[in-house]
Amino acid sequence: xxxxxxxxxxxxxxxxxxxxxxxxxxxxxxxxxxxxxxxxxxxxxxxxxxxxxxxxxxxxxxxxxxxxxxxxxxxxxxxxxxxxxxxxxxxxxxxxxxxxxxxxxxxxxxxxxxxxxxxxxxxxxxxxxxxx
Numbered sequence: 001x002x003x004x005x006x007x008x009x010x011x012x013x014x015x016x017x018x019x020x021x022x023x024x025x026x027x028x029x030x031x032x033x034x035x036x037x038x039x040x041x042x043x044x045x046x047x048x049x050x051x052x053x054x055x056x057x058x059x060x061x062x063x064x065x066x067x068x069x070x071x072x073x074x075x076x077x078x079x080x081x082x083x084x085x086x087x088x089x090x091x092x093x094x095x096x097x098x099x100x101x102x103x104x105x106x107x108x109x110x111x112x113x114x115x116x117x118x119x120x121x122x123x124x125x126x127x128x129x130x131x132x
Contacts, residue, residue, distance in 0.1 A: 001036075002035075002036040002037060002038040003015065003017060003030060003035050003036065003037050003038070004016045004017070004038050004039075004040065005022065005027070005037060005038070005039045005040070005052070006039070006040055006041075006042045007039050007040070007041055007042060007048055007052060008042045008043075009042070009043060013027065013039065013052065014042075024052070024055055024056040024059045025056070025059065025060070025063075027039075027052060027053070027056045028056040028057075028059075028060055031053065031056070037049065037053075039051075039052040039053075
C-alpha cells in the first residue's frame with residue numbers, strides 16, 4: 001500500500017501516516033528507499049504524484065548539478081510520450097496474454113463443471129427412477 005501524502009494549496013506536503021510535514025528532499029529519500037509514494041491534492045483529491053516527483057527531481061538537480069545526465073533529461077522531454085506508449089504497449093501485450101490464458105483456463109473449468117453437473121443430473125435421475 002502506498003504511503004499517502006497530501007499537498008496543500010501552499011505546496012506543503014503532509015505525510016498522513018506519520019502526521020508530519022515533509023520536504024521534497026524527503027519525498028526523494030522515501031522513493032530512493034523503495035517506498036511507494038502517492039500524493040493527493042488536499043483540495044480536489046486528485047493524484048498529483050507525477051508533479052511532485054518531477055519537482056523532487058528538479059530540486060535534487062538544482063542541489064547536485066549534473067545529478068541526471070543532460071542527454072537523459074533531453075530524451076525524456078523529447079521522447080517521453082513515445083516512451084510511455086512503448087511501456088504501455090509492452091504491458092498491454094503481457095496483459096492480453098494473461099487475459100487469454102485466464103479465458104482458456106476459465107473455459108476449461110466451466111466445461112469441467114458442466115460435465116460434472118451433467119453427471120450429477122444423470123445420477124439424480126437414476127435415483128428418482130428407483131424411488132418411483
